[in-house]
Amino acid sequence: MADCSRQLQEQVRTASAERRALAITGGGTKVFLGRRPVGEVLDVSAHRGIVSYQPVELVLTARAGTSLDVLEAALQEHGQMLAFEPPHFGPGATLGGTLACNLSGPGRPWWGSVRDQVLGIRLLNGRGEHLRFGGQVMKNVAGYDISRLQAGAMGTLGVITEISLKVLPQPALTLTLVQAHPPATAITRMNQYAGEPRPLSAACWLDGRLYLRLSGAASAVQAAAGQWGGDRLAAAEATAFWSALREQQQAFFQPALRGETPLWRFSVRPNATLPELPGAWVLDWAGAQRWYRGTGEPARMETLAAAMGGQVTLFRNGERRAEVFHTLPGALQTVQQRLKRQFDPAGIFNPGRVYGWL
Amino acid sequence: MSKSPPAREALAARLRACVGSQYVIEDAETRRPYECDGLAMYCELPQLVVLPGDVAQVQAVMRICHACGVPVVARGHGTGLCAGAMPHPEGIVLSLARLSAILAIDPEARTARVQPGVRNLAISEAVAEYGLYYGPDPSSQIACSIGGNVAENSGGVHCLKYGLTVHNILKLEVISVEGEKLDIGSEGLDSGGMDLLALFTGSEGLLGVITEITVRLLPVPERARVVMAGFDTIQAAGDAVGGIIAQGIIPAGLEMMDSHAIVAAEAFAQAGYPVAAKALLLCEVDGTDAEVQEHSTRIETLFRQFGATSIRTSRNEAERALLWKGRKSAFPAVGRISPDYYCMDGTIPRSQLARVLTEIDRMATEYGLRVVNVFHAGDGNLHPLILFDANVAGEFERAEAFGGRILELCVAVGGCITGEHGVGIEKIRQMPVQFSPEELAQLEAVKQAFDPQATLNPGKGIPLLKRCQEYRTLEGHAHG
Ligand SMILES: Cc1cc2nc3c(=O)[nH]c(=O)nc-3n(C[C@H](O)[C@H](O)[C@H](O)COP(=O)(O)OP(=O)(O)OC[C@H]3O[C@@H](n4cnc5c(N)ncnc54)[C@H](O)[C@@H]3O)c2cc1C
Numbered sequence: 019m020a021d022c023s024r025q026l027q028e029q030v031r032t033a034s035a036e037r038r039a040l041a042i043t044g045g046g047t048k049v050f051l052g053r054r055p056v057g058e059v060l061d062v063s064a065h066r067g068i069v070s071y072q073p074v075e076l077v078l079t080a081r082a083g084t085s086l087d088v089l090e091a092a093l094q095e096h097g098q099m100l101a102f103e104p105p106h107f108g109p110g111a112t113l114g115g116t117l118a119c120n121l122s123g124p125g126r127p128w129w130g131s132v133r134d135q136v137l138g139i140r141l142l143n144g145r146g147e148h149l150r151f152g153g154q155v156m157k158n159v160a161g162y163d164i165s166r167l168q169a170g171a172m173g174t175l176g177v178i179t180e181i182s183l184k185v186l187p188q189p190a191l192t193l194t195l196v197q198a199h200p201p202a203t204a205i206t207r208m209n210q211y212a213g214e215p216r217p218l219s220a221a222c223w224l225d226g227r228l229y230l231r232l233s234g235a236a237s238a239v240q241a242a243a244g245q246w247g248g249d250r251l252a253a254a255e256a257t258a259f260w261s262a263l264r265e266q267q268q269a270f271f272q273p274a275l276r277g278e279t280p281l282w283r284f285s286v287r288p289n290a291t292l293p294e295l296p297g298a299w300v301l302d303w304a305g306a307q308r309w310y311r312g313t314g315e316p317a318r319m320e321t322l323a324a325a326m327g328g329q330v331t332l333f334r335n336g337e338r339r340a341e342v343f344h345t346l347p348g349a350l351q352t353v354q355q356r357l358k359r360q361f362d363p364a365g366i367f368n369p370g371r372v373y374g375w376l
Numbered sequence: 377m378s379k380s381p382p383a384r385e386a387l388a389a390r391l392r393a394c395v396g397s398q399y400v401i402e403d404a405e406t407r408r409p410y411e412c413d414g415l416a417m418y419c420e421l422p423q424l425v426v427l428p429g430d431v432a433q434v435q436a437v438m439r440i441c442h443a444c445g446v447p448v449v450a451r452g453h454g455t456g457l458c459a460g461a462m463p464h465p466e467g468i469v470l471s472l473a474r475l476s477a478i479l480a481i482d483p484e485a486r487t488a489r490v491q492p493g494v495r496n497l498a499i500s501e502a503v504a505e506y507g508l509y510y511g512p513d514p515s516s517q518i519a520c521s522i523g524g525n526v527a528e529n530s531g532g533v534h535c536l537k538y539g540l541t542v543h544n545i546l547k548l549e550v551i552s553v554e555g556e557k558l559d560i561g562s563e564g565l566d567s568g569g570m571d572l573l574a575l576f577t578g579s580e581g582l583l584g585v586i587t588e589i590t591v592r593l594l595p596v597p598e599r600a601r602v603v604m605a606g607f608d609t610i611q612a613a614g615d616a617v618g619g620i621i622a623q624g625i626i627p628a629g630l631e632m633m634d635s636h637a638i639v640a641a642e643a644f645a646q647a648g649y650p651v652a653a654k655a656l657l658l659c660e661v662d663g664t665d666a667e668v669q670e671h672s673t674r675i676e677t678l679f680r681q682f683g684a685t686s687i688r689t690s691r692n693e694a695e696r697a698l699l700w701k702g703r704k705s706a707f708p709a710v711g712r713i714s715p716d717y718y719c720m721d722g723t724i725p726r727s728q729l730a731r732v733l734t735e736i737d738r739m740a741t742e743y744g745l746r747v748v749n750v751f752h753a754g755d756g757n758l759h760p761l762i763l764f765d766a767n768v769a770g771e772f773e774r775a776e777a778f779g780g781r782i783l784e785l786c787v788a789v790g791g792c793i794t795g796e797h798g799v800g801i802e803k804i805r806q807m808p809v810q811f812s813p814e815e816l817a818q819l820e821a822v823k824q825a826f827d828p829q830a831t832l833n834p835g836k837g838i839p840l841l842k843r844c845q846e847y848r849t850l851e852g853h854a855h856g
Contacts, residue, residue, distance in 0.1 A: 074618040075725050097624060120566060133571055134543050147814040155723040156755035157540065157795035159529050159578045160803070160810050161819045161838065166542065166574030175570060187624035209484045213508065215595040215664065237666030285564035289484045306565050327563030343568030349556050353825070354569060360821035372569050 021081070022065040023140075023148060023179050029060055030177060031146035034364045042173040042368055044083055044112030048119050052172050052371045054338050062114055065179060068092055070154070077137065077154050079182040082114025089113060093185055101129035101186040105264045114178045120169040123264040124220035124231070127212070127288075127303050129186065133169035140180035141168070144362035154182045167357075173368040174376055175361040189219070189233035193240075194256035195248035197228045201292050201299065204228045208304040209289045216242035221304040222263055224270060231260060263302065270300050274311055280336040282319055284308040286328030293322045309333075320344055341374060351375060384423050387444060391426050391468070394436040399474070401425040410469045413456040414516075417718075417772060418801055422449065422463030427471045431549070431557070431587045437470060438585065439555035447831045448553075450581040452492060452524030455516040457719055458800030460528065460580050460836055467831070470585060472523050478502050479588070486593040487546060487563065492523025492586050496530075499591060508593040511538035514796070515704060523586045529578030531796040533629040533660075533703075536754035538594065540796070542577040549588035550576060553827045563590065575822070580798050581833040583826040597662035600628060602699045603675045605684040606653030610634065613655035614729040616682035617753050620659065623678065625671055629660040630754030631703050634733065637710070637750045637761075638702075644709030647702035650686045657753065658703055660696075706750040707761070714746070714763035718775045722786030723795035726756045735785055736760055743778040745771075757795035758786070784809050804839045816841060 033040050039057025066083035073096040086106055093099050103123025104116045122131040138152025151164035204223035211218055217234030232239040262268050274281035288305035297312020323330035329344035392400045401407050412419035428434045441448050447467025454461055463469045476493035483506035496517040500509040513532035531540045547561035561573040607613040633656045642649040661671040672689055679687055690696035710717050724732050740747045746763040764775040783793040783806045793806040819838045
């Protein structure tokens, strides 16, 4: 539960003076993501502990190295939750890594992403200055939104040392329905249901079945379940299902976890038509997040993603010295490179982790 | 250092060639309406006002201004409350008002692609036939533009449950200071790399000109109901707010008014507010019929437990509209009881509510000015309205000094200087209260990455560091 910000600051200053690359690391559970890390490990995991948590304010502040387990247990005691349902992808996953990778679970389209819930951060920039942006209140528009800018940056702009988040009460009732559909019908249904004023909180198609999670006031949940129909999963089974989906533990993901096949993540328009490909799909986020298991040429996958209005990432396996995130147009590359230089002039933070040119 | 007439004429000629002569405003009379935004105390005449008709014209205008080093102040519909759209005396105002088309609606994916000049409410009106609406609802929603909303990251009464602008947009088209087009975000819920969509949201026209926005749409709830309760003390009302949250209910909206606001609003709107109460809460719940019934009953019980002196729950849409009418007309209502008012926008942790309001009251006596409080209680966003008379010498200066002290108080209790109105020119003096010199330097460095010559809305948002020292010295004097 220590405050190690001084040590971290020293390490950053030294690395910066010597122009040595740092590989910022929390629990090390997302080391598979992005391009191959390079440089000396800067371990943030000892900088941990909840700094403040006021359940009535719906605000929690914790050091970046705090593990998600610790946060979830503290919230559970007060009937609250991390609304973005972060995937852990292994023991010891930290809050800082979750924001840096912008990882959120099945409820994301309705409850928001980790980026959506961030209220403020503290950040060590490349000059070793310990800075504070945003705050601990729900609304704050003073200065640029440096806090949310970190989401997806994977540590390329600095070392996140502390995060304030909006948290939410746990829903009174949660119920999961299962309907059998081919994928095209499932896409139509998911989008149709998401357009109705019902307490939908997750919608996923896997192995020919559409899983619909309803969360909220008991009356609203029961009414929607009656209207939409389908088999109801037992509570324990439902919890296990959504947790396995979030953690990529279902059979679908196993070959990718064993390193046998590439796993692609498409972030696209939720009602986009599914392209014909030889591999297998899982559709989450009511169709907005699609997992594809199979080999493919990156350029071809990007063309398919663009046709679906979004982007593709090589999430697991494949060649991780090449680019793994969707190619950006030149103008956006320039913007990101310029921004990086303004935070990290010596280029020490996770160089090349997101893109080879960053 | 005003531009010489020939320089202005030469610039105008080049701009006329790209947008058409009727869309370059040169005469002082017609430029006048553009001299300020909703914060009329700050005004300045621009060299020219330019109204491009499409994105290619925006790019052409930006290229010309960039080549000549002419400052560009983007303008939506001028309802901003921080002088963010106040013109630069050396520069042009780039009005996005003519870019007012709703380009596409995808009811199935629940999105709309719109131009920046579209009014906030017009989006919800256009998609109503699909049972959808656009969530963020600033009180100015009849008038303000969606481009301005993105530039300010605007909120509204319903953002406690449905989020701010940043939570409700997917994609932006931005024109850089050089006139280059940037596509930020996608039709999916996220994109690879750092979150530029969030960086642009709330950037106050300092990083680029927003020319297209893809917004997310929400299904219209089956029903909404408002529970109104009067309380004897601000403390009791504040505790009741905490009580609702502790019950696990996130209301769609949760607004508070103090006794001055209750009286003014009642006189204006005749909504049936309890004029003897010291604090009024308006709590809206929405959802399915059964859910709304369940929640409103629980909230009534809770309000009673927290000592409400009166409770009234809307029985139909007309009554709900009436109960909101008082709150929504609070600003004009205050306009009736005072020649002028100055609206502040600090945010505080909710637990500090009673303490902050008591202190504001004390300062009001110190400055000899009245203050009326209406605010978004659910998220701690205060809107103290300081009453003054601009015709009385020195009153505005006093109101401004008082306002500055309120913002400093917000920071001191763990809050911030602006929840939704932005920094603009108005709050630039308070930026050093919230941020250290190193933090301000980092913010300035972000600006540099997009606009190294600082011609996009110069002088707004982020104070230049050499000025901060001056501000600090000034503040020191002001506080004596
Ligand atoms: C009575 C009243 C009530 C209000 N209530 C609320 C409220 O409840 N919540 C809230 O958040 N705000 C509120 N406001 C403030 C204001 O309406 C919002 O800030 C709104 O978003 C401004 O939109 P606009 O089109 O009028 O922008 P403008 O005032 O024209 O501009 C605002 C800022 O945005 C920049 N800008 C505008 N368009 C663009 C663009 N296309 N690209 C880049 N930069 C651009 C300008 O340079 C300026 O800095 C209220 C204002 C009034 C007068």
